[in-house]
Amino acid sequence: MNSTKGIPILLVDDDEDDILITRRAFERYEPKNILYVVRDGDEALDFIYHRADYEDKSIPTPGLVFLDINMPRMNGFEVLRRLKNDPEKRHIPVVILTTSRREQDKIEGYNLGVNSYIVKPVDFTKFMEAVSTINLYWSLNQLPE
Amino acid sequence: MSKDKEKAAAPESGDDYREYVRKRLALIAPVIQKVSLGEFSEKIDIPQGAEDEFTELLVGLNLMIDDLRFMFDENREKTAELERRFTELSVFNEIGRALGSTLKLAELLEVIYNQTGRIMETENFYIALYDDRSNTIEFPLFIEEGKRTDVPPRKFGKGLTEYIISNLKPFLIRDDVVNVTRRLGIDMVVRGAEPKCWLGVPMISHEEVVGVVTVQSTREPNVYDEDHKRLLETVANQAAGAVANARAYEKLERRVRELGAFNEVGRALGSTLKLEEQLKIVYEQARQVMPADHFYVALYHPADEEAGAGAEIEFVFNIQDGLQSPPRTRSFSSGLTEYIIRTRKPLLIQRDLRSRIKELGLDVVVRGTPARSWLGVPLIVRNEVIGVMAVQSVEREEAYDKGHKEFLASLASQASGAIDNARAYRELENRLTELSVLNEISQAISSTLDIEELYGVVHEQIKRLMPVENFYIALYDAQRDKVSFPYAIEHGQRVPTGEGEWAIRRAGHGMTEHVIRSAKPQVVQGDSQAQLAKRGINHIGKVSRSWIGAPMIVRNEVIGVMASQAFDPKIRYSRKHLRLLQLVANQAAPAVENAKAYAVLERRVAERTAELQKSNESLEDFVYTASHDLKAPLRAILGFSQFLVEDFGSMLPEEGKMYVERMSQNAKRMERLIDDLLELSRVGRVKEPYEETDIDELLNEVISTLVPGENVSVCVEGPIPHIFCERVRIGEVFSNLVSNAIKYNDKEHAEITVGFEDRGEEIEFFVADNGPGIEERYFEKIFKIFQRLSSDGSGTGVGLALVKKIIQGHKGRIWVESEVGKGTTFRFVLPKHPERMEEEQ
Structure with a gap:
């Protein structure tokens, strides 16, 4: 298991409540993983590409991205499109974590190459289970490419 | 999905439209029942500290439901209005049909x-x-x-x-x-x-x-x-x-019978009612007494102001050079025949026809060989001139003398009564024929609501009544004072309209407009066009030899004109044609109006259906998205109340923990409610594939997940035949009914029976329990959304609405039978092959 080191995880979400809940779910599951949080798509790309506020090269490239769809400025699909079109970044596993159960959102997500799609459960326990399963799976399958 | 699309295509005929609109409405009806904030708060105990969150949620949900209800009501009103118009129109149509037949x-x-x-x-x-x-x-x-x-x-x-x-x-x-x-x-x-x-x-x-x-x-x-x-x-x-x-x-029938009787008497006197035979006899008599190589009998038709017809002379019997020629008609002008009609006296011209004509102040163009002698006498009946009888000789002057004049006059007075009777009989006969022809026309007219077909029928039938070269139908829009030509025939061929001389135009001074303004039929001969021009009436388009037009009048308003033009000099429209055309116009007018109204209605139904479909789609879309947005705050409430207990549980007094617990319970209930609503909206929106379903197996699965417990027995009376259905959804139906039967049971031992009766193409299922029963006044109400009979807080009030909607989606029906204190039986009928039914429809 890779869990001794912990992997940097980026959470892209604009809902403060959901951020708090997600953060707690991660802490409960595996406190060694470092969770970084950004509030919209633009900021997510800044983080990944070390731009603007994130120029500091010591900031790690995330090993897993949790991405919301509906966000101000740039939405999740656009972030996904850019990452998956960039040969340097396309290996980063991206999981859409959203409230939307819409079929067309799921289809668009998978068309753009998302690695997993989770609808946020209302119940915290279930939420935690979902997040931890995904976290475990993708941190074990770090594809080099 | 593609199947859904096909189904959504608007049906074409009226009845299907109605059914279609009704179905679309039925689909959304259950989603949109009223729920007041008051009712809502009764069902959900709002925990302290979370009032704002909940109030906001509920207000939001309620506003949403208000919106949906408003849209629904509006659509329902529109549909009711449309349905009413349909009935009215079909009534008028039925009457029209009967009138024709x-x-x-x-x-x-x-x-x-x-x-x-x-x-x-x-x-x-x-x-x-x-x-x-x-x-x-x-x-x-x-x-x-x-x-x-x-x-x-x-x-x-x-x-x-x-x-x-x-x-x-x-x-x-x-x-x-x-x-x-x-x-x-x-x-x-x-x-x-x-x-x-x-x-x-x-x-x-x-x-x-x-x-x-x-x-x-x-x-x-x-x-x-x-x-x-x-x-x-x-x-x-x-x-x-x-x-x-x-x-x-x-x-008329009565008069014809009377005349027929008269005919019997007349025959004994050597008389006949056939005009032509009558005139032949008169001619033979005249011929024996005087030279009669040229002989004619003309009938006088006075002007008929009401019909808009001028006076005419009809040459009913003509002998030229000893040969009979066909009858012809001309307008009353100023010839010798007219002179006799005016003066009511015999006229004998023994020589110099031309100068005599001039002397008499007449205006006659003599064609061919002029007569050298001419003799004409009036036909008088009951002191009225009904016509003229005349002989002429081109051979010699002084062919006739006073004796001839007296003989012809007495022959005329003897014959005139018989001629008049024969003429009356002929007219009656004609009327009867016309009536039967008109009858056929209106039958053809009433059997169609398709306006194009209608014009075609009218044209075909008019051709049976009169010679037609060019024919057109004009419609008049009184509000905008415009004339349009939906149908035109030139030389027997349908021609495109809407452009050139058939372009829609502001009502001007054409003949068509003249008919519209006067609301009377009009006939114009080539020679009288100059006279019309003096009165400011123009002939638009090609100048014809003879033009005839009749107004179509509905409720005292001219809605259009039908007109025929002839270029062949042999065709000359007369009063007879005028009357016939007017009769056809009268027959056709209500049908044209109906067809016009129907076309408008059809277009409106199509528009409404499209509107309805659109609002339906956006409505379902709305329910769906809104429900999701409602879940986010719930997640926060649930999450944070859990964190509160986890992190600060030790600091909270028991009462505080109890409040937090209630808070979570209610939030979870709210989640169930939203899920049910979502499912309800999904049932209307998404169609699952139909598959052959083993109901026994399905019931086993369903009942095992409900974990009935020790004091509950669920008995299934199988084996149940397989049916074609949306498997998961029919599972939901059973699950809801059985779990309700368990949940609300008040007996020590709950007994639930699931069974069926095979009804051939359908199966009737039932779920019976020994629970508290339901009062009859709630039998309908329970299937409505948010209608709950118990306030124990475990139900969401959506379950039975969902059940009903699923069953309706399968073209089935559900109802309840119950006796208070004894138990309740839900019964529902499902077709074994709902897909097949759909195809047949």
Whole structure:
């Protein structure tokens, strides 16, 4: 298991409540993983590409991205499109974590190459289970490419 | 999905439209029941500290439901309005059809009665016919308290019926009929119970009252309103012409019979009613006495102002050079024949025809070899000139003398009575033929609502009545004062309209407009076009030799014109054609109007259907998204209350923990509610594939997940036949019904039975329990969303609405049977092959 080191995880979400809940779910599951949080798509790309506020090269490239769809400025699909079109970044596993159960959102997500799609459960326990399963799976399958 | 699309395509015919719209509405109906904030808060105990969150949530949800309800109500109103218009239109159409298909008065009245009954109460209904000659009123159809009654004719008096006949206007008395009539000085003839509400409208044909149609209620006032008045007026207007025709036909039949009897007598005297034979006999007699190589009999037709026809001379019998030539007609001008008609005296010209004509101040163009001698005498019947009989000789002067003149005059006076009778008989015969032809026309006309087809039929039938080269139908839009030409034939070929001389135009000074303005049929010959031009009437398009046009009139307004033009000099439209064309126009006008109305209605239904579909889609979309947005705050409430207990549980007193616990429970309930709502919206939106389903197996799965427990027994009476259905959803139906039966059971031992009855193409299932039962007044209500009979907080009030919606989606139906204290049985019927039913439809 890779869990001794912990992997940097980026959470892209604009809902403060959901951020708090997600953060707690991660802490409960595996406190060694470092969770970084950004509030919209633009900021997510800044983080990944070390731009603007994130120029500091010591900031790690995330090993897993949790991405919301509906966000101000740039939405999740656009972030996904850019990452998956960039040969340097396309290996980063991206999981859409959203409230939307819409079929067309799921289809668009998978068309753009998302690695997993989770609808946020209302119940915290279930939420935690979902997040931890995904976290475990993708941190074990770090594809080099 | 593609199947859904196919289903969504709007059906084409009226009945299917209605069904379609109704189905679309039924689909969304259950989603949109009223829920007040008050009701809501009763069901959900709002925990302290979370009031704001909850209030916001509930207000949001409630606003959403309000919106949906508003949209639903609006659509329902529109549909109701459309349905009403459909019934009205079909009633008018039925009447129109009957008017076309029978000339029997009794049948006609029967149809009017039956059809009126479809749009208003006709417990008391009668049709009175007015005969202005005998000044009597008869009641060929009289319905009293739903029963047919014989009412004898009466002399025109001071009753309500007479009031309408005199005023030519509909009359609605909503209430207090007795006093209203008394004040008006009406001497009401009351038979049986006094009317509480009375409505009568006149039947008016060609500005004359034919009779009155009446409905009345003896039960209560205000049964009829302005709408009924308008409807009954339309019915009466439609019927009036046909009733007048039917009466005329009956009178004609009688006269023909009388004349036939006269004919028998006449035959004994060597006479006959055939005009031509009659004239031949006269000719033979004349020929024996004088040179008659050229002989003719002309009939005089005086001008008919009402029909818009000028005076005419009809040469019914012509001998030229000893040979008979076909009859012809010309306008009354100023020839020798007209001279005799005017002077009523015989005229003998022995020589110098041309100078004599000049002397007499006549204007005759002599064609061919001029006659050298000419002799003409008037035909006089009952002191009226009915025609002229003339002989001429091209051989010699002084071919005729005074003796000839006297002989011909006496021959004329002997023959004129017989000629007149024969002429009358011929006209009657013609009328009968025309009527039967018209009858065929209107039958053809009434059988279609397709306006293009209708024009075609009219054209075909007019061709049977008169020579036609060019023919067109013009429609007049009175509001915009515009004339359009939806149908035009040039030299027997349909030509495109809407451009060139057939372009839509502002009503100007053409012949068509002349017919529209005068509301009278018009005939114009090539030679009289110059005269028309003087009166400011232009001939638009090609100048024809003969033009004839008749207005189509509906409710005293000209809605259009049908016209025919001839270029062949042999074709000359006369008064006869004028009358025929007008008759056809009268027959066609209501049908054209109906077809126009139908086309408009059809377009409107298509628009509404599209609107409805769109609002339906956005509505479902809305329910879906809104429900998701409602879940985010719930997640926060649940999450944070859990964190609160986890992190600070030790600091909270028991009461505080209890509150937090209640908070979570309610949030979870809210989540269930939203999930149910989502599922409900999904059932309407997404169709699952139909598959052959083993119901026994499905029931096993469902019941095992419900974990009934020790004191619950669920008994399935199998084996149940397989059916085609949306498997998971039918599972939900059973799951909901069985879990309800368990949840609400109040007995120590809950007994639940699931069973079925095979009904061939359908299966009836039942889920019976021994629970508390449901009062009858809730039998309908329980299937409505948010209607809960128990307040224990475990149900969401969506379950049965969902069940009903799923079953309706399978073209099935559900109902409940119950006795309070004994138990409840839910029964529902599902077709075994719902897909097949769909295809058949």
